[in-house]
Amino acid sequence: MIEIDDPADPRLDDFRDLSTADRRPDRPGGRGLVIAEGVVVVERLLASPYPVRALLGVRRRVEALGDLPAPAYVTSAEVMAEVVGFHLNRGVLAAADRAPQPDLAALVASSRRLAVLEGVGDHENLGSLFRNAAALGVDGVLLGPGCSDPLYRRSVRVSMGHVLRVPFASVPDLPGGLDLLRRNGFTVAALTPRADAVGLADAGLRGRRVAVMLGSEGPGLTEGAIAAADVAVRIPMAGGVDSLNVATAAAIAFYAIA
Amino acid sequence: MIEIDDPADPRLDDFRDLSTADRRPDRPGGRGLVIAEGVVVVERLLASPYPVRALLGVRRRVEALGDLPAPAYVTSAEVMAEVVGFHLNRGVLAAADRAPQPDLAALVASSRRLAVLEGVGDHENLGSLFRNAAALGVDGVLLGPGCSDPLYRRSVRVSMGHVLRVPFASVPDLPGGLDLLRRNGFTVAALTPRADAVGLADAGLRGRRVAVMLGSEGPGLTEGAIAAADVAVRIPMAGGVDSLNVATAAAIAFYAIA
Numbered sequence: 001m002i003e004i005d006d007p008a009d010p011r012l013d014d015f016r017d018l019s020t021a022d023r024r025p026d027r028p029g030g031r032g033l034v035i036a037e038g039v040v041v042v043e044r045l046l047a048s049p050y051p052v053r054a055l056l057g058v059r060r061r062v063e064a065l066g067d068l069p070a071p072a073y074v075t076s077a078e079v080m081a082e083v084v085g086f087h088l089n090r091g092v093l094a095a096a097d098r099a100p101q102p103d104l105a106a107l108v109a110s111s112r113r114l115a116v117l118e119g120v121g122d123h124e125n126l127g128s129l130f131r132n133a134a135a136l137g138v139d140g141v142l143l144g145p146g147c148s149d150p151l152y153r154r155s156v157r158v159s160m161g162h163v164l165r166v167p168f169a170s171v172p173d174l175p176g177g178l179d180l181l182r183r184n185g186f187t188v189a190a191l192t193p194r195a196d197a198v199g200l201a202d203a204g205l206r207g208r209r210v211a212v213m214l215g216s217e218g219p220g221l222t223e224g225a226i227a228a229a230d231v232a233v234r235i236p237m238a239g240g241v242d243s244l245n246v247a248t249a250a251a252i253a254f255y256a257i258a
Numbered sequence: 259m260i261e262i263d264d265p266a267d268p269r270l271d272d273f274r275d276l277s278t279a280d281r282r283p284d285r286p287g288g289r290g291l292v293i294a295e296g297v298v299v300v301e302r303l304l305a306s307p308y309p310v311r312a313l314l315g316v317r318r319r320v321e322a323l324g325d326l327p328a329p330a331y332v333t334s335a336e337v338m339a340e341v342v343g344f345h346l347n348r349g350v351l352a353a354a355d356r357a358p359q360p361d362l363a364a365l366v367a368s369s370r371r372l373a374v375l376e377g378v379g380d381h382e383n384l385g386s387l388f389r390n391a392a393a394l395g396v397d398g399v400l401l402g403p404g405c406s407d408p409l410y411r412r413s414v415r416v417s418m419g420h421v422l423r424v425p426f427a428s429v430p431d432l433p434g435g436l437d438l439l440r441r442n443g444f445t446v447a448a449l450t451p452r453a454d455a456v457g458l459a460d461a462g463l464r465g466r467r468v469a470v471m472l473g474s475e476g477p478g479l480t481e482g483a484i485a486a487a488d489v490a491v492r493i494p495m496a497g498g499v500d501s502l503n504v505a506t507a508a509a510i511a512f513y514a515i516a
Contacts, residue, residue, distance in 0.1 A: 132506060137496040162499070236516060238395040241420070244509065248390060251506045252513045258494060 001062060004073045007082040012073060014095035015056045017085045018153060032098050035153045036161060038090035039064055044161030050096035056080060057092030065092070098151065104142070104169040104177075108184050111139035112209050113257060116181075116188070118174055118225050119146035119216040120246060126150055127158030128247035129214075134162035136254035141166060144174040144225075146216070175228030178211075182230075186211045190221055190229035191253050193243050197234035200256045205233070210257045217246045259320060262331045265340040270331060272353035273314045275343045276411060290356050293411045294419060296348035297322055302419030308354035314338060315350030323350070356409065362400070362427040362435075366442050369397035370467050371515060374439075374446070376432055376483050377404030377474040378504060384408055385416030386505035387472075392420035394512035396470075399424060402432040402483075404474070433486030436469075440488075444469045448479055448487035449511050451501050455492035458514045463491070468515045475504045 004012065014033055033053070036045040039061055045052060046065070055062060055072040058080065062072045081087045108114065115138055120126050126148055133141055141150070148155070150163040171177035178188050189205055190197075190213045213229055215221035220243075226232050235244065235252050243249070262270065272291055291311070294303040297319055303310060304323070313320060313330040316338065320330045339345045366372065373396055378384050384406055391399055399408070406413070408421040429435035436446050447463055448455075448471045471487055473479035478501075484490050493502065493510050501507070 128503070128506070131499075132502065135495050135499040135502050136493075235394075235513065237393050241389075241393040244390065244393050245386070248386070248506055248509045251502065252510055255493065255510045255513070 001059075001072045001074050004075050005079060007079045011054070011071070012056060012083045014054055015083050015093055019085045034096040034098060034151050034156065034164070036094045036096070036164075037088065037092075037153070037157050039092060041157060041161035042092055042094045044164050045094050045096055048096075048164040049099045050164060051099065052094055052096045055092065055094045056083070061090075061092035070094075101169050102140075102167045104171065105180065107140045107142075107167055107169050108180055108186070113138050113254070114140050114142060114181070114186065114211040115250060115254070116142045116144060116171065116174070116178075116211050116213040117147050117215075118144040118213065118221055119219070120214065121146055121148045121216060122246075123148055123152050123154040124158045125217060125245065125247050127155035127163065128245075129250050130155070130159040130163045130166050132247055132251040132254060133166050134159075136251060137258050138166065138254050141168040142171045142177070142211070143168055144171050144177070175225050178228055181211050185209050187231065188213055188229045189253075189257075190226045190232045191234070191249060192221055192226055192232050193234055193237065194226070194232060195234075197232035200233045200235055200253060203231050203233045205257045208257075212250065212253045212257065214246055214250050214253070217243065259317075259330045259332050262333050263337065265337045269312070269329070270314060270341045272312055273341050273351055277343045292354040292356060292409050292414065292422070294352045294354070294422075295346065295350075295411070295415050297350060299415060299419035300350055300352045302422050303352050303354055306354075306422040307357045308422060309357065310352055310354045313350065313352045314341070319348075319350035328352075359427050360398075360425045362429065363438065365398045365400075365425055365427050366438055366444070371396050371512070372398050372400060372439070372444065372469040373508060373512070374400045374402060374429065374432070374436075374469050374471040375405050375473075376402040376471065376479055377477070378472065379404055379406045379474060380504075381406055381410050381412040382416045383475060383503065383505050385413035385421065386503075387508050388413070388417040388421045388424050390505055390509040390512060392417075392424050394509060395516050396424065396512050399426040400429045400435070400469070401426055402429050402435070433483050436486055439469050443467050445489065446471055446487045447511075447515075448484045448490045449492070449507060450479055450484055450490050451492055451495065452484070452490060453492075455490035458491045458493055458511060461489050461491045463515045466515075470508065470511045470515065472504055472508050472511070475501065
């Protein structure tokens, strides 16, 4: 634990201006760091394969974490707020480098239940979906075209750190990438509110190797993705209600196939 | 439609300083107005029993609403932001007075599926829960001790306006209030992560009159509430994951009893 009082100290650069300087590698100037906020999420980061670079927090929060694999900078809430750029009521942060994600083929081969996402670009929805996947026993998440980065800071936070536990891999080609799933014995179930889809409970998915395919909250899955699935399934909805949030719909589907 | 250019115009007072001057009647100075934001939610307000007092928006959004039962003040996005106190990207607001909620006994008697909440104080969780209740055919929500006001602005927004459609009533006494449910033939199912609870799918709830009782995300239901239920049910969870968000857990339970 290293005490720091100067918010300009370069050792704190990993944590600087978090709200404006996004860390995604696809943003100009971004460095692709993974940022964890709060004791629970930092603990999940510490238990993950992501190599932790540094921690920053108030003494009480840092001490709650036990043994640490990286330097922990201890300061006041005021200095933290100045470094980070906003007031953090969680009191501790950790920064890590990215770790290689599993190979797509290996992830598919080792999984029994998967989520396949198309166009899920909202960071909060994506984070919530990973939390639900972790809670409900989904083995991995495949990210199709139009999905955002699950390691974006807000996704990490909303997922309660479960983006660091649930493996994910990109599937640049959808629906072409579904062939890999079928070769591994998966039934691909497209979740859609369409009236001609089969009720989720009536599709005979329980106990099988299932990949649930989900689209973004507004437009949903593309026609091509639905057509390429083995079955289109729907959650029975009450009249007049357009749709559930995508992470909530995913949770119901994950429950139904568990 | 009435054009207004002056942000200080007193006809806009219903919409003033929304982020700081909360409108709940339990706040000092609050007037208990219901505020709807965005075309979709404003449309649900217009279709609800809540008496609309006024609308405020940019011309394009107001025109999208069709016939209106109250004056619509049309102005620029800049004047709107000045009145409201922050930039609104939804472009239209409506303010309504509260309407009487249904009598508890009448709501219970006329319902087949209910949610009973204890200590759900987070406005976003409460709003999401109403959205899920509406989508999944829950007839009403009973608000036990420690619940927040579903008509708080953020809850209205997160619910997509469904707090204006799904009836709710207060149950000041829990678990005492469960007697009313049982006299009406309801099975009261307490949702809890406890290991000795029955799996949700194995509790025989489908097709019965069921009230799902849910607690707040952190502490969950009190021991007294769980003990007073007819059955304690759990959502099977993967190891190492503490719990789902309460609105998500509710959605799974609503799906399971539908």
